[in-house]
Amino acid sequence: MVRLPSFRSCCIVSLLIGVVLLVACNSSSPQSTFDAAGPVAREQLRLFWVIFWAAMIVFALVMAVLIYSMIRFRRRSVDDLPKQVHGNTALEVVWTVVPIILLIGIGIMTVRTLFALDTPPSSDPLRVEVWAHQWWFEAAYPDYSITTANEIYIPVDRDVSVKLQSTDVLHSFWVPKLAGKTDVVPGRVNKQWFRAEEEGVFYGQCAEFCGTAHALMKFRVIAVSEPEFNLWLDQQRLPVMAPTDLAATGASVFNAKGCIVCHSVGGPDSNEIRESRNAAFFAGQMVSHGPNLTHFGSRDVFAGAILEVNEENLKNWLKDPEGLKPGNRMSSLAGAFNDPALELTKSDIDALVAYLLSLE
Amino acid sequence: MSSDHKNGQHGASIPAYMLVALILIVVTALEVGIFYLDVVGELLVIIMIGLSIMKFGLVVGYFMHLKFEAPLFTYFFLGGLLLAISISLAFLTLFTNFDIGEPNVAQIAPATPTPYPTPTVVMVPVESASNIVSEGVVDTLVGGEGIFVGKGCAGCHSIDGLDGAVGQVGPNLTNIGTVAGTRISGVNAREYIENSIMNPSDFIVDGFAPVMPELMGSFKEGEFKELVDYLESLE
């Protein structure tokens, strides 16, 4: 019985070790919130640390009193009857007022940060429109007439203002190293802004449960230098080239097997198309379309950013999309995967892959 | 049976009830009168709420005897009532005042559905790339057949004897020129074909999924007529 408290304090010590690990363990994670790469995430992290240490102090205090009481006031004999203390008004007032003061401090910081981070400081941020679909993110650059999917290129050191909309259920747009999450709510336009202060690939993931493949709804934000970004813009606006050889066969397969019903390859969607799609959605038309594939070959990832774009992955994907991403809309809706007459043969897949990779 | 009701005298007297009833009737009449006379303008909402609180209070206080009962009943009831009012007001505030900048898009949705221009074959921004599909791949087909295959119709619809037209997503169109005239009485084949391309979702044949995209935005000059001509000819 006497040994119990020391065992307990071992546990407490291991908890504290855990806290140290918490500080130490995170650098390898691509979605770590401890590794802020921009002002928004950094401010949020700063506030986190403030509360974290405040909480640690209070926690240590509570644990110290608890453990001390357990050791000091453990029962030593059956007849040991302590003084019957019913309360202490002064003490109770103290432990009511002190937390209030502490919380007022945290409250002030919270409110200031909330308003400070509400809008981007720059008057001319890069505008990106994100549409969340089950289960992939579509990104459009309204100022450049560019549509892409699952990856968002941004120039480094420039504010990015993201407009968030959904065509089906709730999603949440979250790039932990750049900013906290913002839900994507059908029927509402939500906004978020962030700035990347270093070049790199930042992982993002949908954070609001959105159905079967919620776990596989990822995306990437790729921050590049200003010139590189401009190159990328130019490349995304290149006209579509007529395919040749195997790719040409692939293009005809693309049409004949009905891929074209859901996927555009004729160029990025214009603002008008997106707006009318928006209007149609709210007018009750069921919109089911897949990513715009016009410049598919230039992308690094596909299928909700769970697969790298390469020949092998594409072939596997076209062979068995359901196996790679259970529940996805393509495998449940597309004729090519449901209708024996439209089934993709091996040569179809080879040709399609060649075609898709040629779309640069 | 309970001791507190033994003495029988409970609540107000009959004349008092009658007086309350009279007031209730007068107030209701007053409400309707104010509503129709429309003399108070913006104040209407406040006056109505005030009057209904008055009615509410009279019924609760006199008819439900709350005025004469133990205060505990009042606390229990009023607690629920005030909580309900607070939550309702909080809802109203949250739904009206705290929207940030952008309005709820649902509110600006047009009342009549706008056709949904599919992303499929529309090529607005890149003029030079127009129709690569039909030019690059199916250059052997021209006219209506070329449009049929080039627009991707063949991906979903089959036409016997037309290469590439093997799709099973939509109905077989081999005899559409004949069939179309029989589907809706009073609509001839040509009208039916035209309308079903213009408003695909209104013309879904039983057993097929409503997935046909809206194509009207993608036709170049004359293409639509050419396509309809072609389909009508399939008898």
Place this chain on the structure above:
Amino acid sequence: MAITSENQEHTSTGLSNRKLLMWTFLGSECLFFGSLIATHMVNRNEAAFVHGLSPACLLDIPITSMSTFVLLMSSVAMVLAVAAAYRFDVKQQRLWLLMTASLGIIFLGFQAYEFQTFVNEGLTIGTNLFGSTFFTLTGFHGAHVTLGVVWIFIMFILTYIKPDATSNPLNTDIAGLYWHFVDIVWIVIFTVIYLIGSYGLDCGHVG
């Protein structure tokens, strides 16, 4: 709610258990109708009235004023029934119970007429948000009225066939509390939906 008949000879507060239960239940019901009314109020935007069916052209204030009047009168009848019960005047009690139930049925008749009219005009529960919230809110109120009518009518019958069950004035009193509550909910609905609800809206031309 069940008509519970547990009677305690003695309680800590001196208040009847059943009466306390009924008042607690009514406090709880406030939240039920509060949530429904809040749902109606937050949906009072233009999107609620798509398809041109807005409260401004559908709601018939004179008819509803009549039905409101009927429900108020039923409350008066109920109060007289309770008073009679406490005087152990069974004849009066029967009369006013029957009157209350009948007025309740007339109110339900008004409501059925109103629903029918709306459906004829093209507004059903699925037409637009106004239809959804209107039918749900008034429908649940109507369900409460129906339950009250059944309750009071059964009590009326029981005065004949099982007088010992109804001789306790508390039974009538508690039924009365429920009935009056249904009445005050209607007072709120009449104000919020009918009198204020269509304020500032044109008939049918929205968006």
Place this chain on the structure above:
Amino acid sequence: MVTTTKGMWGGVIAKRPIAPTGVLGWLFTIDHKRIGILYGVTAFILFLLGGIEALLIRLQLTSANADIISPELYNQLFTMHGTTMIFMVIMPMSAAFFNFIVPLMIGARDVAFPRLNAFSYWTFLFGAILMNVSFLAGGAPAVGWFAYSPLTSIQFSLGSGVDFWILGLLVLGVASLAAGFNFIVTIVNMRAPGMSMMRLPIFIWMTLVVNFLIILAFPIITVALILLLFDRQFGTTFFEVTSGGDPLLWQHLFWAFGHPEVYILILPAMGIVSEVIPVFSKKPLFGYSTMVLAGILIGFMGWGVWSHHMFTVGLGPTANAAFSLTTMFIAVPTGIKIFNWLGTMWGGSISFTTPMLFAIGFIAMFTIGGMSGVMHAVAPSDFQQSDTYFVVAHIHYVLFGGALFGVFSGIYYWWPKITGKILNEMLGKISFWLFFIGMNLTFFPMHFVGLDGMPRRIYTYSEGMGWDLWNAVSTVGVFVIGLGILVFMQNVWYTRRKGKQAGSDPWDGRTLEWSIPSPPPEYNFVEIPNVDGRDAFWSQKYFEGPDGKPTKIVEENAPIKTHSDDHDIHLPTPSYYPVLVALGVTLIAAGLLSHLFFSVTGGVLTFVSVLGWALEPPTAPADDGDHRAGAY
């Protein structure tokens, strides 16, 4: 019509079950103690079910890209795990204690409405069955326990899983509401003479607050569920964006209920802990009045914070700031409670029995949960944490380390009173440490993976995210918890066979339930006690000297009265109607899922049974036979 029907069931078809025995005795019982046991056993079975669901979830997450269960099943499992643990385990576990303990503590012979009490239990049981039948009927709901619209719409959740969820929760809600009214009236009206409100044991106070929260919060979820049901079945458009509805309305309604619900879950545990700590510290509760006030404040403030579950939905900085502040300040009354428990232990004479260990574990774990709660209250920081495993860690520290530790503390504490035998201390301590270690092993690493960016409710994750190690540790931890549960069950089995008799007062208790035999006789108290202060039973045993030191009153040591003079005690008689009404209500719901015929049958059954119930006197007339002498 009414006449004949009444005549039939009044006399011919069903003679009132005066003193049924065996299974029928349990089926028609209206004894609060038996109903409490039924609640506890049922909730424990559902606890095992929810635990198996959790085990499967953890197995799937052990390593990256695991393929143990399909995503569809995974989504059903976490939805049902949450729903089960919240509505069908913690709430009924608390209800078990409300039932068994409340009348004993306030010196009453039963609750205010014994038949309504039986109705609550059966409705809860049938609702739980209805909800879980969904696994067999084409798939459980797969939408998360807060079922955010529009994923729940017919368009995105085709099967009947969501309908099962809606109707199951509606039925469970009826059970909770009925129990809520009952306990409020019981506590307000059934106290023993002299037991003023400020002399009530703190557990009773917390019960009162919880039941107020239940009766005020459940109507809101009822409305939300009805709206959702209408959307799915009758074509309304409350949450349909395409027709002008707003999915956020669901979130507001759900959390306006959901946050008070959190306190419905935790306050009973706080009440239990507040009873356990004084007993094993041999000191009265420190700062009784502030404890009461803090409990009421928590219950009250819980209504003004719901949108902190919605910081990321885009309410804007003003609303977020407002809800941040209200949320933070709930930490104040919560802190008061923790400090007062410490104050109770301070200067006491603490014995580390199993219930005390669970109570101390509660303080430590709940403090961690409370701390992460304050972190969530800070909206900008919550933008990163919301919907991640950090939140999962938080909720489990509050609900497992908090609510369940409290419940287990109560189980070990009151087991001797309920069964007459004391649970084995050695096995109890082993199970406590397994619980404690397992719980920290499982849930503490979730803080890490959450802050390292792992969203909740994902059925798989890829390698290289830095989440592998801690997920593996979590899975190990869940097995340790499982072992703890097995040891607990072994303890129950062992105690049943070989456990030592507890006597009426094994812990030297302070409250009235320890003044009567264990297990208590059906009528609880031979004579309703007269109460002249807080800790009513303690003051019968001890005399507090001028220096505050208690002295044992000899000879007056809890005299147990003989059963000889109990013949004049009239108790309510068992009844068929509660279980029939519960069946009817459930049939109405089940019919909406299958065939309207069942709904109509259920409606008729409900109507007839309610009428029968209303006309049936609570206690059968004495000439119907002798009321159960002892045996029942």
